[in-house]
Amino acid sequence: MAELNKYSKTITQDPTQPAAQAMLHAIGMTNDDFKKAQIGICSVGWDGNPCNMHLNGFGHELKGYVNQQADLIGLSFYTIGVSDGISMGTPGMRYSLVSRDVIADSIETNAGAQYYDGIVSIAGCDKNMPGVIMGMARLDRPSIMVYGGTIGAGHYKNQQLDVVSAFEALGQKFAGSISEEDFKGVIESACPGPGACGGMYTANTMASAIEAMGMSLPYSASNPAISEDKKNELKDVAAAIRNLLEKDIKPSDIMTFKAFENAIRIVFVLGGSTNAVMHLIAMAKAIGVKVTLDDFVRLAEITPVLSDFRPSGRYVMEDLHKIGGVPAVMKLLLKEGMLHGDCMTVTGKTIAENLADLSELSDGQDLVYPFSNPIKKTGHIRILYGNIATEGAVAKITGKEGERFEGEAICFDKEQDAIDAMQAKKVKAGNIVVIRYVGPRGAPGMPEMLKPTSVLMGEGLGKDVALITDGRFSGGSHGFVVGHVTPEAQNGGNIALIKDGDKIIIDAVKNTIDVIVSDEILTERRKALQLPELKAKKGVLYKYAKTVASASEGCVTDEF
Numbered sequence: 001m002a003e004l005n006k007y008s009k010t011i012t013q014d015p016t017q018p019a020a021q022a023m024l025h026a027i028g029m030t031n032d033d034f035k036k037a038q039i040g041i042c043s044v045g046w047d048g049n050p051c052n053m054h055l056n057g058f059g060h061e062l063k064g065y066v067n068q069q070a071d072l073i074g075l076s077f078y079t080i081g082v083s084d085g086i087s088m089g090t091p092g093m094r095y096s097l098v099s100r101d102v103i104a105d106s107i108e109t110n111a112g113a114q115y116y117d118g119i120v121s122i123a124g125c126d127k128n129m130p131g132v133i134m135g136m137a138r139l140d141r142p143s144i145m146v147y148g149g150t151i152g153a154g155h156y157k158n159q160q161l162d163v164v165s166a167f168e169a170l171g172q173k174f175a176g177s178i179s180e181e182d183f184k185g186v187i188e189s190a191c192p193g194p195g196a197c198g199g200m201y202t203a204n205t206m207a208s209a210i211e212a213m214g215m216s217l218p219y220s221a222s223n224p225a226i227s228e229d230k231k232n233e234l235k236d237v238a239a240a241i242r243n244l245l246e247k248d249i250k251p252s253d254i255m256t257f258k259a260f261e262n263a264i265r266i267v268f269v270l271g272g273s274t275n276a277v278m279h280l281i282a283m284a285k286a287i288g289v290k291v292t293l294d295d296f297v298r299l300a301e302i303t304p305v306l307s308d309f310r311p312s313g314r315y316v317m318e319d320l321h322k323i324g325g326v327p328a329v330m331k332l333l334l335k336e337g338m339l340h341g342d343c344m345t346v347t348g349k350t351i352a353e354n355l356a357d358l359s360e361l362s363d364g365q366d367l368v369y370p371f372s373n374p375i376k377k378t379g380h381i382r383i384l385y386g387n388i389a390t391e392g393a394v395a396k397i398t399g400k401e402g403e404r405f406e407g408e409a410i411c412f413d414k415e416q417d418a419i420d421a422m423q424a425k426k427v428k429a430g431n432i433v434v435i436r437y438v439g440p441r442g443a444p445g446m447p448e449m450l451k452p453t454s455v456l457m458g459e460g461l462g463k464d465v466a467l468i469t470d471g472r473f474s475g476g477s478h479g480f481v482v483g484h485v486t487p488e489a490q491n492g493g494n495i496a497l498i499k500d501g502d503k504i505i506i507d508a509v510k511n512t513i514d515v516i517v518s519d520e521i522l523t524e525r526r527k528a529l530q531l532p533e534l535k536a537k538k539g540v541l542y543k544y545a546k547t548v549a550s551a552s553e554g555c556v557t558d559e560f
Helices: 020-025 053-069 091-114 126-139 162-176 180-189 202-213 228-247 255-272 273-286 294-300 315-324 327-336 349-357 415-423 450-457 519-528 538-545
Strands: 039-045 072-078 117-123 143-147 154-156 159-161 381-384 393-396 402-411 431-435 464-468 480-483 501-509 512-515
Touching: 020 480, 039 053, 039 091, 039 228, 053 117, 053 228, 072 228, 091 126, 091 273, 091 464, 091 538, 117 126, 117 228, 126 143, 126 202, 126 273, 126 480, 143 202, 143 228, 154 294, 159 162, 159 180, 162 180, 162 393, 162 415, 162 450, 202 255, 202 273, 202 327, 255 273, 255 327, 273 294, 273 381, 294 381, 315 327, 327 349, 402 415, 415 431, 415 450, 431 450, 431 501, 450 464, 464 501
Parallel strands: 039 072, 039 117, 117 143, 402 431, 431 464, 464 480
Antiparallel strands: 154 159, 381 393, 393 480, 402 501, 501 512
16 A cells, blocks of 8 residues: 655654654644644635635535545645735735745645645635645645636626626726616626636636646536535545545646646637736746747647637636536547547546546537637637737737737826726727736736726727737736737836837737837837836835746746
8 A cells, every 4th residue: 555644754753753743742633643644735715805715614624524534634724815806906916926926835835844745725716726736736745726616697687797897897987888876786796606706717717727737626617616516526635635645646747748738728718818828837837847938829720719708708617517517628629639638637547537427518508619610710819929029928819809900009107097098088999008017027916907908898999999018917808908028118128118109010810019110219219218116125026026037937936
């Protein structure tokens, strides 16, 4: 039989560690417990966010199921999170991406110091998922991620709502197209209870990618937060972590390059968030696998968009759950030769073995289109290069926005200045809004520009105005938007040299993004450019600004 307690025995079985053993007795462990493998159960739970409000309860239940397994004992610990939806559009949003690396650091620190033999992390909001995977990958011990699950759809006056509906209602208010009563009604009805934002935004995107990668159980991404299926999943996780220990299957056995290709494929097919690009690159770095922008370029050309999810489509994750969940989509991809079926997963079986007896997509559904009639024949996430983004930028182009945009720049060095200009009707059809100095170092923290994109959509300018930024976008953003522009303005990137009235051409077929200004003029502007000081002077934002890599390198903070 495999040695299950190969790490914790450093503490529990060493006679020269009496003080450590005394402290474990203090928490209620017995001498018999010292022989058991210790499973760290990390919850990213806190009361102040619907995505996370239920996770500590899941952790408590899971601990009970782990303790029922032979030779295992569960030990709970906790880490922080940031609500993107609550902090969006405020300076607090600068902490969102930072939280990913704090979460990873927390898991590595706690589980590493305590010598846990296995780790189960329960994650809910956007940055939670890549954060917990990065932390578990660094330690490379048997590990599973449990997704907290999606929220149910909100409803108001026969409209299906989610959190983006509330953001877009602000644009409608600016445009005068919504009454005060309906504005409040949307706000009060958009988010009906626990669970992560319902559309194919970053949380559901990353949960789906991680399931396709094999680091969570089948259906984890699509099981709703409040469902018997999610409760049953917790029972299955307890048995699965013991199986991983017994077989000594670690993240490095699962998170291979082919597994990352599976994850990227599912992101394209589901129409997922642009945030997946930087997160998957960062997760790959954590396990020692090289994934670059070129991999997204390559796979985008041979992978279609099949799923009609919000924000640009009609459906939410709860709807996918009803017709077969993420496994049914994966089964379709496997059948079409678009998944590596031989990749190992946290079940101890391969992708193909997991899917063999699972159901296909329900007949008559119109959420996931057939390969013969895709929503878009190639991937919606486009990696653009040009004199604005010499090291790359990331666009989310579903095709509904068109595939080329030409317009005049209107430039802002702060997100709020752009929103104020929109409210004052200074942003006109044909403009390309440039929001800069909001990158990983410039903000610092690379906040999401969901508020300005939602205002544009709400004002009815979504098809007539483009937006480019060295910040990033929520999975809830839609319209002609380009983010992750690198080099960022704070690092002297050419996005800092654009001036009002400059002509910009964005081409999502040729994958280019250029300001139509001569190299000589850009050189003269560079001579006059004075970069601002870092906005953060102390604390976690300052440390982040001093250590963070570019968006094209995953915004990791441990490569210096």
